[in-house]
Amino acid sequence: MTGLFENIVSHGWAVFLAKLIGAFVVGTAGLLWTLIGIWFERKVAGRFQDRLGPNRVGLGPKGRFNLSYKFGWAQSIADLIKIFLKEDIRNTGTDRWTFNLAPIMVTMSVVLLWAVIPFSDGWIGTDLNVGVAYLIAVGGIGTIGVMMAGWGSNNKYSLLAGFRSVAQLISYEIPMVVALLVPVLMAGSMSTQTIIRQQYIAFMFAVPMTLLIFLISGQAENGRGPFDLLEGESEIVAGFHVEYSGMKFGMFMVSEFLHAFTLGLLTAILFMGGWRIPFVPLDWVQEGKYLGSFIWNLLGFVMLLSKAMIAYFVLIWVRMTLPRLRIDHLLNFNWKFLVPLSLINLLVVAFVWKAIPGTDAINSFADAFIPSVVLLIVNMAMFLGVGAVLADKGRQERARVAARVYPETVEAAPTN
Amino acid sequence: MVPLWLYLAVAAALFSIGMFGVLTRRNAIAILMSIELMLNAVNINLVAFWRYQENPANLSGQVFAIFVFVVAAAEAAVGLALIISIYRNRQSVIAEDVDVMKW
């Protein structure tokens, strides 16, 4: 691409133009991906709830059950067209700039994540040496957007939900960040690309506990699944974006879906080995052996997408299965359980990492094998410990609630 | 590269703006925000001097800036807590109204 422009303009401008176009292409691809993502999610959600999901819109051959548009693949496109034709309402008393900028900020915070996502060995926006810290920094912009939306709407529900959302977002950012430290520590780098290259054995097999913490806090950061009380229909009507309509509301929707998928991507990159194809040596891909580098890159891209889809599917699964948490439970769970657990987990991994010799230079599957097995065993022990603690807490809590709600039954029942 | 004095000028201007805010705003939270601006001016200076020394391999400027972050965080946390506490007792966040110690 740069070469193409060099014929027309000077080298500096050629690089600039190529990068600008690259940025727009990646950003647009990200936003358009939501069309597929939303369709996929609605389909999967439909199956979880024992229904079909979107099945009308779209052209296709006649199906077995005489439903000619069975897959509804064009549902998202129809929704897109519809949302473009909606009236853009701004209610009285809103703070104009704050109100209008909020959806842009929220979308930005998600799209910006894509700048450092390595889609393949050679396909990456830019490989920052502070990549993981950048991911966290960008995430913070979304919090500001939520706050602006809540405040700018001149609505009690919005403001209250904005407060709640901010409390949730900032609370769950801590375990997420601490969980991100573990891959950084194991790879000895903050660059997303290096983290992938260092996963001779995917980190998810070595540190499943960290993966779990990351997924839980990521899901909460995204405000989905059991943590979707910031838009709980029965409590605060639609959360901080109750006053938004048309594309501004659409942008909140898009950013939520895109964030969910990006979370899947990040899980794939940081814990599942990213574009690395299992059992294929790294230098085949990097030097383009046998197949040529384009094919390897393409294969890596497909690999990354399928891993991301698996993670995304798990997240949808959790979202569709678990009931919504109450806000006090949500915050208690974070501060009294997840934050200490993530910090202790970090220390344990760091200790094991130092205790095993040879972890400072891992350059092959064989190097990674023993540390991974030891870490896995340690993680299993941690799972058992945490499970025991949780089971004990659960028993106490049930007894406490029972004593409050049915005092007479508890007194009558045998104490043991 | 951009000459050093430009960074220093920006930092000086930011510091003066912050100072103006601290001296003239009535709202205590606004004063605190101005203080944050001043701290940032200091940080710009620290990092600029670090960058323009002959041997930037010595990271003292960056380390200093990080410790300024810590101090700023602690200051903001305690300062705002004080303001909220004062508001609770005296129903005001105007700095001039808090004059019990002015005798």
Place this chain on the structure above:
Amino acid sequence: MSLHPWIFIGLFFIASAALPSVAIGANWLLGPKRPNSVKHEPYECGVEMVGSPWAQFRAQWYVFALVYVVFDVEVVFLFPWAYAYNSLGLFALFEVFVFIALLLVALWYVVRKDALEWS
């Protein structure tokens, strides 16, 4: 260290701000505009709005943000440590252990004070 990658980040900033703006702008152009005073009232489940949305909020929210700030700053120290961990000795781990332990003690205190309790 070159600043080269950051040019892309800067451009990505522009792109990621421009794309949603274009979408919202297109919606503004394409959508109908039929304002009326009822439609533009703030939503309160159909009831007319009473008073300003500026109800007084509790300091509860502030406590969460406060604890968050402290842990966020802590993470800033942990990032370089984790980055350089492979070239550090066991003593560095001990230092970080003390570092984290102090903050966990503070968190324990805050929890014991019931300051993080939703009341």
Place this chain on the structure above:
Amino acid sequence: MTVELLVFLILSALTLGGGMLVVTTRNLFHAGLYLMISLFGVAGLFVLLTAPFLGVVQVIVYIGAIAILIMLAIMLSPNITNLPNPFTAQWPVGAALAVIFFVMLITVVTPVMNELGADDWVNSDQLTVDTAGDVPADGIATLGEELVDPHKYMLPFEVASVLLMAAMIGAVLLVHPGKQAEDVIEDVA
């Protein structure tokens, strides 16, 4: 004008413009947002000074945490959108002092520049190209090593932890007085 200078000018405009608006806006919520813009400009300046880690940390800590804390505190206090009179009566004195201080700082900066060998300091890459050395390729690793190095910054590192602990406990005690603390306050008052 080089690209770097252009970027620098944009970032300083963000920083100073944002800062200016912070101290003059009546609406405190907007002031908080302008503060974020200003801090963001500073983060950009850090990146331009080849300290990208600091730039990112600036966004994480200042914008993502401290500014949000300030915003929450703003939203907790009443009557923020239209302060009747945002400035004290002595604001001209404050403005004059700030201007004098600014002029003073600039005049202090100038001789230093001259001493360092940039006679024509208004128009130069002289100073910078000659004296500024190369930044280490792996600055963050060095940062990590130095922070926990007993001969370098180990003590400040641990003291930072103590400071944060004290700040957290103290601030929570102030905002969330338990039963005993409330009694104490009432006794004093």
